[in-house]
Amino acid sequence: MIRVSDVSKSFVLHNQGGAVIPVMAGARLRVAAGECVALTGESGAGKSTLMRMIYGNYLAASGAIEVGGLDVARATPREILALRREVLGYVSQFLRVVPRVPTLEVVAEPLLAAGGARAAALERAEELLARLNIPRALWELSPTTFSGGEQQRVNIARGFAHAYPALLLDEPTASLDAANRDVVLELIREAKARGAAILGIFHDAEARAAVCDREVDVIAFTPGVAA
Numbered sequence: 001m002i003r004v005s006d007v008s009k010s011f012v013l014h015n016q017g018g019a020v021i022p023v024m025a026g027a028r029l030r031v032a033a034g035e036c037v038a039l040t041g042e043s044g045a046g047k048s049t050l051m052r053m054i055y056g057n058y059l060a061a062s063g064a065i066e067v068g069g070l071d072v073a074r075a076t077p078r079e080i081l082a083l084r085r086e087v088l089g090y091v092s093q094f095l096r097v098v099p100r101v102p103t104l105e106v107v108a109e110p111l112l113a114a115g116g117a118r119a120a121a122l123e124r125a126e127e128l129l130a131r132l133n134i135p136r137a138l139w140e141l142s143p144t145t146f147s148g149g150e151q152q153r154v155n156i157a158r159g160f161a162h163a164y165p166a167l168l169l170d171e172p173t174a175s176l177d178a179a180n181r182d183v184v185l186e187l188i189r190e191a192k193a194r195g196a197a198i199l200g201i202f203h204d205a206e207a208r209a210a211v212c213d214r215e216v217d218v219i220a221f222t223p224g225v226a227a
Helices: 047-055 077-086 103-113 118-131 148-161 178-193 205-211
Strands: 002-013 019-031 036-040 062-067 088-091 166-170 197-201 214-217
Touching (some): 047 088, 088 148, 103 118
Parallel strands (some): 166 197
Antiparallel strands (some): 002 019, 002 062
16 A cells, blocks of 8 residues: 655755755555554654655655555645545644634535545544544634643544555654543554555554554664665
């Protein structure tokens, strides 16, 4: 479902004379349906950069990034938007939503964008918000006013609302209490059981051990570092 082949990435520092900083070379990995793979490596090794390339936020300098048969590295913006709508979900560390949109609508939006019925989308949103212990009194308020932990749980609910065939998870259990952490791990297990291919960053070693089938250390893809 997800395949990264010989991918490289550099950043150009335009405010420093156009200096080119190579950050990744020869990146390769595969994530099969029903599998959860963890990206590991020290801070700054390129885990988030690789995730952003797979999602299409960063353009790879070379190589192929296939998600559900589409090469993201060569896809058009329209193709990437369709991929995100129907195939590839992304739970980032931070919630970014339009202000004043109610939390219930924020969580239901991916289902509606994929063509789901409104009643079913709202029902799924209610189910997830309840499981993640977001008080019902907050559902009609904008999540931009919530605490950091509440925003993170809304972001998780939004990411798991639609049954994406592939999921990217960036620290989904960070800063959560034990009860909500367990809910997130169960959501990951449910997604794996229905066949989702999941690639994630988990600094929480216990969470990583609980749901991940294997690990890929991105230090092997750092230019000048032997695998």
